[in-house]
Every structure is written in structure tokens, then in C-alpha cells.
Amino acid sequence: MTRYLLLRVLGVIPTLLGITILVFGITYLIPGDPALIIAGTDASPEVIDQLRRRWGLDQPVWVRYGIWFGNILQGNLGESYFSRQTVVQLVGNALPVTLELAILSLLVAVVIAVPAGILSAVKVGSWFDVAAAAVSFVGLSIPGFWLGIMLIYVFGVYFQILPAGGFTPLERGLVANLQSMILPAIALGTFASTQLMRYLRASLLDVLNADYIRTARAKGVREWAVLVRHAVRNALIPFTTVLGVQMGYLLGGTVIIESVFALPGMGRLVLTAILNRDYQVATGIILLIAAAFVLINLVVDLLYPVLDPRVRLARPEG
Amino acid sequence: MSSGTAADLDRAPVVPARRAAVGRGRQLLRSGAARWPLTLGLVVLVGFCLLALAAPLIAPYSPDAQNMVMPLRSPSAAHPFGTDEFGRDILSRILFGARLTLLASSAAVLLAAVVGSTFGLTAGYFGGSYDAIVSRVTDVLFAFPVILLGIAIVAILGPGVPSVIVAIALASLPNFARVSRAAIIPEKEREYVVAAHVIGATTPYIIVRTLLPNLIGPLMVLVSLGFAYAILYEASLSFLGLGAQPPTPEWGVMLSTARDFLFQAPSYAFFPGASIFLLVFALNLVGDGLRDVVDPHRRGR
Numbered sequence: 001m002t003r004y005l006l007l008r009v010l011g012v013i014p015t016l017l018g019i020t021i022l023v024f025g026i027t028y029l030i031p032g033d034p035a036l037i038i039a040g041t042d043a044s045p046e047v048i049d050q051l052r053r054r055w056g057l058d059q060p061v062w063v064r065y066g067i068w069f070g071n072i073l074q075g076n077l078g079e080s081y082f083s084r085q086t087v088v089q090l091v092g093n094a095l096p097v098t099l100e101l102a103i104l105s106l107l108v109a110v111v112i113a114v115p116a117g118i119l120s121a122v123k124v125g126s127w128f129d130v131a132a133a134a135v136s137f138v139g140l141s142i143p144g145f146w147l148g149i150m151l152i153y154v155f156g157v158y159f160q161i162l163p164a165g166g167f168t169p170l171e172r173g174l175v176a177n178l179q180s181m182i183l184p185a186i187a188l189g190t191f192a193s194t195q196l197m198r199y200l201r202a203s204l205l206d207v208l209n210a211d212y213i214r215t216a217r218a219k220g221v222r223e224w225a226v227l228v229r230h231a232v233r234n235a236l237i238p239f240t241t242v243l244g245v246q247m248g249y250l251l252g253g254t255v256i257i258e259s260v261f262a263l264p265g266m267g268r269l270v271l272t273a274i275l276n277r278d279y280q281v282a283t284g285i286i287l288l289i290a291a292a293f294v295l296i297n298l299v300v301d302l303l304y305p306v307l308d309p310r311v312r313l314a315r316p317e318g
Numbered sequence: 319m320s321s322g323t324a325a326d327l328d329r330a331p332v333v334p335a336r337r338a339a340v341g342r343g344r345q346l347l348r349s350g351a352a353r354w355p356l357t358l359g360l361v362v363l364v365g366f367c368l369l370a371l372a373a374p375l376i377a378p379y380s381p382d383a384q385n386m387v388m389p390l391r392s393p394s395a396a397h398p399f400g401t402d403e404f405g406r407d408i409l410s411r412i413l414f415g416a417r418l419t420l421l422a423s424s425a426a427v428l429l430a431a432v433v434g435s436t437f438g439l440t441a442g443y444f445g446g447s448y449d450a451i452v453s454r455v456t457d458v459l460f461a462f463p464v465i466l467l468g469i470a471i472v473a474i475l476g477p478g479v480p481s482v483i484v485a486i487a488l489a490s491l492p493n494f495a496r497v498s499r500a501a502i503i504p505e506k507e508r509e510y511v512v513a514a515h516v517i518g519a520t521t522p523y524i525i526v527r528t529l530l531p532n533l534i535g536p537l538m539v540l541v542s543l544g545f546a547y548a549i550l551y552e553a554s555l556s557f558l559g560l561g562a563q564p565p566t567p568e569w570g571v572m573l574s575t576a577r578d579f580l581f582q583a584p585s586y587a588f589f590p591g592a593s594i595f596l597l598v599f600a601l602n603l604v605g606d607g608l609r610d611v612v613d614p615h616r617r618g619r
Contacts, residue, residue: 014454015454015457015458015461018454018455018457018458019458019461019462022458022459022462023470026470026473026474029474030473030474031474137599137602137603137606138599140602141546141595141598141599141602142595142598143550143553143554143591143594143595143598145553145554145557145573146573146587146590146591146592146594146595149573149576149577149580149587149591150587150588150591152577152580153580153584153587157580157581157584158584164580248463249463251463252463252464252465252466253463253465255463255465255466255469255558256465256554256557256558259557259558260577267465270466270469271469271558274469274472274473274560275559277473279473282469282470282473283470283473286462286466286469286470289462289463289466290461290462290463290466291461293461293462293463294461
């Protein structure tokens with residue numbers, strides 16, 4: 001078991017290395033001389049040379065990758081060409097907004113998906129099952145940013161009961177904060193909820209056909225106890241894996257939802273950085289989000305044996 | 319693999335002939351009923367393609383014709399979907415926008431399908447260190463959310479439709495590589511492939527002419543679902559200002575402008591989004607329907 005955990009942790013390293021190579025490749029392929037961008041086109045050649053040396057731009061590619069990679073290992077992701085703030089500082093301000101959005105969206109998704117998925121599986125073929133499948137199919141096809149705009153119209157413009165955009169930080173009260181986050185969380189979480197619901201329904205249907213469920217029923221365990229203690233508990237194990245994957249997608253989805261609702265998160269940061277050609281900020285954030293995606297999946301994989309004793313006790317091959 | 323065959327042999331005589339016949343009849347009925355979503359999806363998809371093709375003939379106005387006297391109007395007989403901030407006819411702009419969306423998304427998906435399944439099929443077929451490298455690269459690409467890949471590509475190529483196509487293709491590629499790799503590995507051990515080897519068929523012939531036709535089902539499912547995602551992402555990237563630029567009639571760009579006029583003209587934001595939704599919905603129906611046809615065991619799951 002320790003061997004499995006160790007292999008899984010070590011297996012992440014090549015992927016993370018690959019991510020750094022790809023992101024560095026992007027910074028390298030971006031046209032235009034960063035020194036010219038920082039100094040402006042009318043700067044003197046001496047100033048530009050000086051800048052080149054300062055940023056290590058006069059070195060060959062592999063040296064630049066080495067410098068860049070060394071900096072990342074020390075937690076230095078570069079700094080904004082314009083505001084001179086480090087990427088770490090910028091991210092420090094934006095990350096809480098994005099994390100709150102992603103977590104609330106996942107919460108919205110789970111709150112919808114778990115009851116709907118369980119009920120669909122238990123009453124398979126019923127009107128509820130059919131209706132839930134249809135609704136989830138619609139939810140799966142709605143563009144999140146359009147849903148967001150329509151929510152802004154209904155609740156922000158027409159009824160005027162929720163803000164039409166912008167972010168209220170937690171310091172100004174939990175209620176105001178949640179009011180500014182609830183519509184973005186619904187817009188982002190809807191897609192995830194359809195995925196989670198379908199997955200939970202399918203895995204619960206598998207479990208309900210298992211022999212130990214028949215055994216439990218045969219020995220006279222009450223139906224709700226069969227469901228809660230035997231079936232749902234087992235179906236939730238693979239569900240956590242999907243939850244991790246969805247969390248990764250939600251992080252990516254925050255870019256567009258933050259843009260719709262004017263939330264000052266990582267997505268808005270990376271978008272404004274790219275439109276201003278502030279490339280160190282942009283690539284730094286891209287690197288962080290990709291690495292986070294890999295690490296979230298790692299954590300979920302590591303959690304699996306904790307949740308499922310069968311995996312913990314089995315001897316995995318290879 | 320051999321255990322699968324043995325289980326099939328075991329199971330076969332257990333079902334009495336009469337029950338099997340009834341089962342088959344019921345199955346036919348059920349498959350007829352189960353196929354209506356596929357039909358509906360195809361009808362909507364073909365409808366969109368025809369409307370896009372015929373846009374210059376059926377659009378009531380030129381997509382660029384401005385009419386400054388009547389900006390941001392609600393739907394009316396003259397303008398069924400209303401007008402935008404320059405008084406342009408939204409219905410006409412949506413019809414022309416369909417052309418761009420359909421072309422860009424299908425180009426991205428085809429690119430991803432060809433390149434991705436080439437890598438996946440060869441990786442699964444040859445195995446070894448080549449397979450390890452391809453799988454690793456796939457893992458790396460998987461870690462990048464589509465929108466972020468789009469942002470990175472735009473940084474390199476500049477905003478525009480080609481950047482969006484490249485970004486979506488790159489992001490969809492790992493799916494094709496993974497699915498085709500997973501599909502070819504069990505398939506390459508089958509007897510008909512061994513037979514092709516024995517009669518002296520070359521490796522490219524075996525992959526393309528012998529194996530590929532048997533993998534086309536799962537790949538078709540992936541193409542239609544990938545097409546749905548491509549449309550979503552194309553619109554999203556344009557919405558963010560990374561793809562088509564105004565004044566091009568494009569659904570994402572229209573939505574991005576419409577957001578600023580929600581108070582005056584909510585219908586302006588409704589129709590482009592509804593078009594994206596309908597098209598994506600149709601493609602999801604097609605993908606799901608195809609999956610049921612390809613893999614009948616999955617039906618109803």
C-alpha cells in the first residue's frame with residue numbers, strides 16, 4: 001500500500017515537469033521582445049540592453065529555462081512588467097475570490113446532484129428519473145456564461161434582489177459576500193451538478209445490483225437502512241474521485257464566470273494580464289492553475305484508500 | 319480475454335428460446351423509442367447547418383446594415399429577434415454567426431480527432447516507450463483547462479479565430495488520444511488482427527484498414543460530444559475577447575456586448591445564448607444517442 005502511494009506521488013513529478021516545460025515554451029514562443037514591451041519602443045538601446053541582462057533575456061533557451069525553473073522552485077513566479085508587484089502578491093489577492101467561487105460552485109453542484117442522483121437511482125424509470133435526466137441534459141448544454149447573464153438579468157436587473165456583478169469581500173459581512181457570490185456559483189456549478197448527478201446515479205445503480213445488497217435485503221434489513229448504510233456509502237466512494245475532477249474543471253471555468261460577474265479573481269487577473277501583454281503574470285497563473293489541477297487529482301487518488309478499506313487492504317499489482 | 323469468451327458460452331444456453339424472442343421484440347421496441355433523441359438532435363443539427371448555408375438568402379437584413387434610428391429594440395415583426403446597439407438586425411447576425419461557429423468548431427474537432435487518434439492508435443498499437451511518452455504528453459495537456467490553453471495560444475498567435483481553433487484542438491486532442499488508445503489495446507489481440515498479420519498485411523494497413531473501422535463507433539461518439547464542447551469553448555473564448563473581434567457577427571462576441579445592455583434590451587443577450595444552447599443540446603443528443611447505438615449495454619444508464 002505504501003508502495004502504491006509512493007508510486008502515485010512520484011508519478012506526478014514528470015507531469016509537473018512537463019507542465020513547466022510547456023508553460024516555459026509558451027513564454028518563449030510569445031512574439032515580441034519583453035524588454036521592448038517594458039521599456040517602450042522609444043527607449044534607448046542601452047536601457048533595453050540593461051533590461052535584457054536584468055531579466056536574463058540575453059541567455060540561450062536552456063539557461064533561461066534553468067533560471068526560470070530555479071526561480072519557481074524558490075517560489076518566485078516573476079513579477080508584473082507594469083505594477084512591479086510579484087505574481088505571488090497578485091495571486092495572493094485574487095486566489096481567495098477564485099477559491100471561494102470554486103468551492104461554493106462545488107457546493108451548489110453537490111447540493112443539487114446528491115439528492116437528485118440518489119432519488120433517480122432508487123426510483124429508476126420513474127417520472128422523477130426521466131425528468132431529472134431531461135433537466136440534467138439541458139443543464140449540460142447551457143453555456144455557463146449565458147446562464148450567468150440571464151441570472152443577472154432576472155435577479156439583478158428585473159427583480160433587483162441581488163447585485164448584478166462585482167465582489168463584496170467577507171470583511172463587509174458574510175451575507176453581503178454571499179449575495180455577491182450566489183449567482184456566479186449557480187452559473188458555474190450547474191454544469192458540474194449534471195455531471196455529478198449522472199455519475200452518482202450510475203454508480204448507485206451498480207451498487208444496488210450487488211450481491212451484498214440482496215443479502216442485506218434477504219436478511220430483513222429495512223429498505224432505508226439498505227440504502228443509507230450499504231448502497232449510498234459504497235456509491236459515494238467513486239463519487240469523490242469525480243468530485244476532484246470537477247473541482248479541477250471548476251477552476252478553469254472561473255475564468256469566464258469571473259469575467260461575466262466582474263469578480264477580481266485569478267481568471268480576471270490572467271485575462272487582463274494577457275490583454276495588457278503582461279506575460280509573466282499570465283504564464284505564472286497558467287502554471288499555478290495547471291499544477292493545482294494535477295495536485296487536486298493526486299489528493300483525490302490518495303484519499304481513495306482512506307475512504308475505501310478494500311483498496312487499502314488489497315495488494316495492488318505493479 | 320479468454321475468460322470473456324468462456325462466460326459468454328456459459329450464459330448462452332441458460333436463456334430459453336421463447337424468452338429470448340420476447341426479449342428481442344421488447345429490445346427492438348425500446349431501441350426505437352430510445353432513438354428519438356438521436357433523431358431530434360440530428361434534425362436540429364442539420365437545420366442549423368442549412369440555416370448557416372442559406373444565411374445570405376434567408377437573412378432579412380445584411381448582418382452589418384446599421385440603423386441608428388432604432389437601436390436596442392425588442393423583438394417585432396420587422397426584427398423578429400430585435401436590434402443591437404447599432405440598430406443591426408440580431409436575427410441576421412445570428413444566422414451569419416452560425417457559419418463562423420460551425421466552421422471554426424468543426425475545424426477544431428476534426429484537427430483534434432485526426433491528430434489525437436493518430437497518436438492514440440499508434441501509442442496503443444506499438445506500446446513501449448513511445449506509448450509512455452505519448453501518454454505523458456496527454457497527461458500534461460489534460461492539466462490545462464481549455465480557457466487557459468486558449469489564453470496561452472492567444473498570447474502566442476494573437477486574438478482571432480485561428481487561435482481559437484488551435485486552442486480547442488489542443489485541448490480536445492488528449493480525449494481522442496486516450497479513447498483511441500484504450501480502444502485499440504484490447505482490439506489488437508483479436509483473431510482477425512492476428513489473421514491479417516498472418517496473411518502478411520503491413521502495419522499501417524492493419525491499423526488503418528483492419529482496426530480503424532472497428533473503432534469508428536467510439537470515435538464518432540467522441541466527435542459529436544467534442545463538437546458540442548468546441549461550440550461552447552469557441553463562444554466562450556470569443557466572449558472573453560480572445561477570438562473573433564467585433565464587428566464580426568459571432569455569438570460569443572454578441573453576448574459580450576449584450577451584457578452591457580441588459581437593462582435596455584434583454585432580448586439582445588437572450589437569442590445568441592439560446593442559439594449556442596440549442597446547437598450544443600442537439601450535439602449532446604446526437605453524441606448520447608450514438609453511444610447507445612454503439613454500446614447497447616449502456617442504454618438507459
